[in-house]
Structures are given as C-alpha cells and as structure tokens.
Amino acid sequence: MNPNNYLYLSAVLFSIGAVGVLVRRNAIVVFMCIELMLNASNLAFVSFARVWGNLDGQVIAFFVMVVAAAEVVIGLAIVMTIFRTRRSASVDEANLLKY
Amino acid sequence: MNGTLAAAAGSFEIPTLEYSALAPILIVLGAAVVGVLIESFVAQAMRRNAQLVVTFAALVGAFVAVVLARGTQQIVALGSVAIDGPTLFMQGSILVLAAMAALVMAERQVDPAGDSFAPRASALPGSEDEQAFTRLGWLQTEVWPLFLFSVGGMLLFPASTDLLTMFVALEVLSLPLYIMAGLARRRRLLSQEAALKYFMLGAFSSAFFLYGTALLYGFAGTVSLSGIADALTKSADNMGLVLGGLGLLSVGLLFKISAAPFHQWTPDVYQGSPTSVTGFMAACTKVAAFGALLRVMYVAFGGIRWDWRPMMYVIAALTMIVGTIFALTQTDIKRLLAYSSIAQAGFMLVGVIATNQAGLEGTMVYLLAYGVATIGAFAIVTLVRDASGEATHLSQWAGLGKRSPVVASAFALFLLAFAGIPLTSGFTAKFAVFTAGISGGAAPVVVIGVVASAVAAFFYVRVIVVMFFNEPSADSGPSVVVPSAFTTLAITVAVAITVVIGVLPQVIFNLASQAGLFVR
Numbered sequence: 001m002n003p004n005n006y007l008y009l010s011a012v013l014f015s016i017g018a019v020g021v022l023v024r025r026n027a028i029v030v031f032m033c034i035e036l037m038l039n040a041s042n043l044a045f046v047s048f049a050r051v052w053g054n055l056d057g058q059v060i061a062f063f064v065m066v067v068a069a070a071e072v073v074i075g076l077a078i079v080m081t082i083f084r085t086r087r088s089a090s091v092d093e094a095n096l097l098k099y
Numbered sequence: 100m101n102g103t104l105a106a107a108a109g110s111f112e113i114p115t116l117e118y119s120a121l122a123p124i125l126i127v128l129g130a131a132v133v134g135v136l137i138e139s140f141v142a143q144a145m146r147r148n149a150q151l152v153v154t155f156a157a158l159v160g161a162f163v164a165v166v167l168a169r170g171t172q173q174i175v176a177l178g179s180v181a182i183d184g185p186t187l188f189m190q191g192s193i194l195v196l197a198a199m200a201a202l203v204m205a206e207r208q209v210d211p212a213g214d215s216f217a218p219r220a221s222a223l224p225g226s227e228d229e230q231a232f233t234r235l236g237w238l239q240t241e242v243w244p245l246f247l248f249s250v251g252g253m254l255l256f257p258a259s260t261d262l263l264t265m266f267v268a269l270e271v272l273s274l275p276l277y278i279m280a281g282l283a284r285r286r287r288l289l290s291q292e293a294a295l296k297y298f299m300l301g302a303f304s305s306a307f308f309l310y311g312t313a314l315l316y317g318f319a320g321t322v323s324l325s326g327i328a329d330a331l332t333k334s335a336d337n338m339g340l341v342l343g344g345l346g347l348l349s350v351g352l353l354f355k356i357s358a359a360p361f362h363q364w365t366p367d368v369y370q371g372s373p374t375s376v377t378g379f380m381a382a383c384t385k386v387a388a389f390g391a392l393l394r395v396m397y398v399a400f401g402g403i404r405w406d407w408r409p410m411m412y413v414i415a416a417l418t419m420i421v422g423t424i425f426a427l428t429q430t431d432i433k434r435l436l437a438y439s440s441i442a443q444a445g446f447m448l449v450g451v452i453a454t455n456q457a458g459l460e461g462t463m464v465y466l467l468a469y470g471v472a473t474i475g476a477f478a479i480v481t482l483v484r485d486a487s488g489e490a491t492h493l494s495q496w497a498g499l500g501k502r503s504p505v506v507a508s509a510f511a512l513f514l515l516a517f518a519g520i521p522l523t524s525g526f527t528a529k530f531a532v533f534t535a536g537i538s539g540g541a542a543p544v545v546v547i548g549v550v551a552s553a554v555a556a557f558f559y560v561r562v563i564v565v566m567f568f569n570e571p572s573a574d575s576g577p578s579v580v581v582p583s584a585f586t587t588l589a590i591t592v593a594v595a596i597t598v599v600i601g602v603l604p605q606v607i608f609n610l611a612s613q614a615g616l617f618v619r
Contacts, residue, residue, distance in 0.1 A: 007317070010313075014306075014310055017306070018303075018306075021299075021303050027295065027299070030299055031299070031302070034299075034302045034303055034306055037303075037306035037307075037309075037310065038306050038309060040310065041306065041309040041310045041312070041313045044310065044313035044314070044317065045313050045316060048313065048316050048317040048320075051317065052320040054320060056316065056320075056321060056322065057313075057316055060263050060312075060316070060322065063263055063266075063267060064266075064309060067266070067267060067270045070270065070274060071270065071274065071302055074274050074277055074278060074298065075298055075302065077278070078277060078278070078281060078291070078294050078295055078298050079295070081220065081221070081281065081291055081294075082291050082292070082295050084223055085223060085224055085287075085288060085291060086288075091295070091299065094292045094295055094296070095292075096288060096289055096292055097289055097292055097293065097296070097366075097367040097370055097371050098367070
C-alpha cells in the first residue's frame with residue numbers, strides 16, 4: 001500500500017483528462033474530462049493526507065466534490081442552451097467568434 | 100461509546116468568526132441570498148426595483164464596512180481569511196468598480212426593447228417565446244443575485260490565506276460570470292458561444308489550480324500560504340513538488356488575469372458577452388485575480404522568488420507583446436479593448452515581478468486606474484448603436500467626434516489613459532509599476548514594457564483619429580443614444596476618477612502606501 005502508487009495513478013488520470021479536453025469534440029465529453037481532472041486532484045489530496053497523517057486533504061476532497069457539483073449544474077445548463085439553439089454539442093461548431 | 104463521544108466533544112473548539120472584519124464579504128453574499136428570495140417571492144413587476152435596491156444597498160454597505168475596517172491587520176475566520184491593508188484596498192476598489200458596472204447593467208433606456216439582457220435565457224433565440232417575452236416587456240432580474248455572488252467571490256479571492264479558500268472563492272466568482280456571459284439580449288448565438296468557451300476554459304484552468312494545490316499540499320502538509328512559506332524555509336527536499344505545484348497554480352491564476360499564453364478566451368468572451376457584463380468582468384475579475392496572485396507570490400513564494408521570476412519574466416513580456424501586436428489588427432471595438440486588456444495585464448505583471456512594497460502599491464493603483472477606465476470605455480460602447488444593436492465595428496465609429504463630441508471625448512480620454520499619456524490615470528499607474536520594476540531588478544521586462552506601450556499608443560490613437568478626423572460614412576450610420584442617469588453617472592464617475600488619479604496622484608498613492616504589506 002505504498003501511497004506513491006496512488007499519486008502516480010492520480011497524475012495519469014489528470015493527464016488523461018487534460019489530453020481529453022484538448023482532443024475531444026463533444027462538449028459533454030470535454031466536460032467529463034474536466035471532472036476527471038478534478039477527481040484526479042481529489043485522489044492526490046487523499047493520498048497526501050495519508051502520507052502526512054492529517055485530515056486536511058480528506059476535508060479538501062469534500063469541498064472539491066461540492067464545487068464540482070455546482071460546476072456541473074452551470075456547465076450542463078450552458079451546454080443544454082447551446083444544444084437547443086444549434087442542435088449540436090460539438091465545440092468545433094461554436095466558431096462564430098474569431099479573429 | 101459515550102466516553103469517546105464526550106472526549107471528542109471536549110476537544111472540539113467552538114469556531115469564532117470576526118464578523119466586523121468579514122462584514123464586506125458577508126453583506127454582499129447575504130444580499131445575494133436575499134436576491135434569490137426576491138426572485139421567488141416578489142411579483143414580476145416589482146422585482147427589478149427590489150433587486151436594484153438590494154444590490155446598491157449591499158455595495159454601499161459593504162464599502163462602508165471596508166472604510167470602517169481600515170487599519171485592520173489580522174487573520175480571521177480560523178486562519179483562512181486575511182483582512183489587511185492590501186485586502187481592504189482591493190476590496191474597496193472592487194466595490195467601487197462593481198457599483199459602476201452595476202449602474203451600466205441597470206440601464207434600460209438605451210435599448211428600445213428593454214435592458215441589455217435576454218428576458219428569459221431559456222427561450223430559444225428567435226423563437227415565438229422570445230418575441231412574446233420581449234413584447235410583454237419582461238426583464239431579466241436573476242442577473243442581480245448572480246452579480247452579487249460574483250462580487251462576493253471577488254471580495255474573498257484576494258483575502259484568502261489558504262489555497263482551499265482561494266479555490267472556493269475562485270469558483271464563487273467564476274460560476275455566476277459564466278452564466279452572465281450568456282445572457283445578452285441581442286446576438287444571442289455569440290453570447291451563448293462566449294458562455295460555452297468561458298466555461299470550458301475556466302473549468303479547465305481551475306482544475307490546474309486544484310492539482311497545483313494538491314502538489315503543494317503534498318510538499319507542505321498544509322494549504323495555508325504561510326505554512327507553505329515556512330515549509331520552504333525548512334527544507335529544500337521535494338522541490339519538484341513545489342515547482343510543479345507552483346506552475347499549475349499559476350496557470351489557474353494567470354488564466355483569470357488573461358496573461359499570455361492563457362489569454363485565448365479573452366477576446367471571444369469579451370466580444371460575445373453583454374457589453375455591461377464585459378466591463379464588469381474585465382475590471383473586477385482582474386482586480387480580484389491580481390490580488391490573489393500578489394498574495395500567493397509575495398506571502399507563500401516570496402522566499403523562492405529567484406525560482407519563479409524567470410517564468411514570470413517570460414509571461415509578462417509575452418503578454419505585453421501578444422496583447423499589443425494582436426490589438427493592432429483588430430477592427431471590432433470590443434475585441435480591441437479585449438486585446439488592450441491583455442496588454443495591460445502584462446504591464447501590471449511587472450509590478451508582481453518586482454516583489455517589493457513599491458510593486459505592490461503600483462499594481463494596486465494600476466488595477467484601480469485600469470478598472471475605472473475599462474468600465475467607462477465599455478459603458479460608452481453600449482451607447483453607440485444602430486438598428487440591430489451595438490455598432491462595434493471600428494468603421495462605424497468614423498466621425499463620431501463630430502456628431503457626439505462629449506461621448507467621443509470621454510472615450511478618447513479613456514483610450515489616452517490606457518495608452519499612459521500624462522495627466523491621465525494610466526500614466527501615473529504605468530510610471531509606478533515601471534519604477535517599481537526597475538528598483539526590483541526587472542529592468543529588461545520594463546524595457547519591453549516601454550516599447551510595448553509605445554506600440555500600443557499607436558492603436559489607441561488610431562481609434563481617436565477614426566472618431567475625430569474621419570468623415571462619417573454616407574449612409575445612416577450608428578447614432579449615440581442618450582442614456583438614463585445610470586450610465587451617465589457611471590461614465591461621469593469614470594472620467595472624474597481617471598482625471599483625478601492623473602492630476603493628483605498623491606491622493607491615491609497615500610492610500611496605497613498606508614495599506615502596507617500583506618499580513619502573514
């Protein structure tokens with residue numbers, strides 16, 4: 001049960017999320033990738049809490065969950081509005097604003 | 100079982116809150132909750148007036164609380180919020196700027212259909228529902244509680260002394276802004292697209308902020324800024340965690356101040372959002388985010404400034420260069436102001452790099468001067484309109500100085516302030532950060548800054564030339580609408596503050612120097 005392994009896992013998850021945000025096209029999938037990044041941070045917090053033997057990291061993970069839930073509400077509302085207007089949730093088609 | 104519970108209860112300390120020091124934040128957030136209740140319980144016809152009363156009462160009340168708290172130097176709320184001179188200066192600036200932005204948002208005489216927000220954001224653009232809502236004259240009032248929540252987050256952001264509070268404040272200030280960006284009454288597709296882009300990139304950057312926090316927690320075992328500073332003085336092990344954490348944390352903060360290379364969202368979001376909201380987010384978010392950046396860099400990482408200064412050198416120089424070069428090619432006035440705000444962020448970063456008392460003071464004065472001129476400039480953009488809404492193409496502004504000399508002169512004054520011409524606030528502020536930068540040993544960045552200012556002056560003056568020396572286009576171009584007292588007051592205050600800081604800089608510098616340094 002070496003905590004380092006959990007840290008490596010969290011770094012991998014964070015990277016998968018970050019790459020997903022950059023390469024995926026569907027706004028919902030992009031959004032899920034961002035959530036993956038937040039949860040990777042949570043895993044890192046909890047593992048570090050174990051390393052240090054204090055509770056701060058675990059408490060922070062709860063805060064992050066609440067914030068992530070609030071973010072989901074806002075994000076899905078915005079994606080819904082865009083989808084109803086354009087019949088598409090692709091982030092590539094939202095291209096009216098440029099240059 | 101009872102015994103363990105009693106032991107646990109015995110070791111539990113009842114938390115104490117210093118209500119007087121926290122009053123500005125509590126007043127604004129409390130008023131936001133009252134605003135939500137107004138949405139539920141007050142009749143449609145009276146909501147707007149009720150919301151306006153609550154909003155302005157909260158902003159004025161919070162400002163009075165900031166003034167009353169002057170001289171406070173303490174850490175409150177169980178060590179998570181610092182109420183010190185710089186915090187109070189920035190909270191005061193945010194409240195003044197937010198009040199001016201609220202005046203512009205409350206305007207309803209400029210657009211013949213109502214105010215600048217979509218009557219119901221859920222109605223499809225161009226649908227029969229939307230037309231019916233417009234015909235009924237319904238107004239968007241939910242924007243006011245959102246506005247107050249955002250202001251509350253901004254007041255907390257520069258005051259937070261630990262990274263968790265800072266993260267929560269960051270989200271509290273950002274989430275309402277994402278929605279407000281999508282609420283424009285006209286050009287709703289652009290507005291919704293701006294909201295989507297702002298949300299996606301904002302959430303992406305706050306995830307970086309969070310992972311940076313996790314790495315710093317791994318290094319120090321605590322997320323408090325002073326705890327991280329102490330851990331840095333104790334051991335030089337695990338510097339990888341520190342530098343990685345600091346880098347990721349900076350991504351989140353630099354995104355909010357729209358520094359290159361994290362500036363890509365700025366022009367799109369500034370162009371697509373309702374113009375009154377653009378003024379608010381351009382001015383107030385920047386104050387709050389610079390406040391947080393300054394606190395992180397000065398309090399937690401002041402001891403290892405030699406490690407992060409090279410990175411900030413590059414970012415400051417890149418921000419100034421990208422902002423000015425791209426602004427040169429813009430033809431849309433809102434995009435031009437967006438790139439100009441990127442360039443201004445680069446100039447302000449010089450004050451952050453200085454890491455001395457003068458740098459802190461200069462940045463705070465610069466933020467106020469920039470914010471005031473920005474809100475004034477965007478308020479004027481709301482007034483220049485044609486049949487389809489705001490006329491934002493630069494060619495439509497030709498000859499504006501001949502038809503509406505007062506409005507065009509006020510806009511010219513704000514542009515000169517951005518350019519840093521003497522006797523305007525911009526000169527005072529720019530002089531202060533550049534002097535601080537040289538005394539702080541950042542001379543190369545200051546040289547780039549001076550060159551960038553010279554290039555920037557070109558495109559600011561180009562707009563002035565278009566307004567005053569070009570002939571108006573032959574066909575019926577846009578006209579300047581006469582606003583109600585709300586916008587007039589906001590623009591007048593902006594002109595007054597811009598001139599006063601330019602002519603009597605000692606007034607504002609006395610305030611800034613009394614603010615002192617960050618409490619640890």
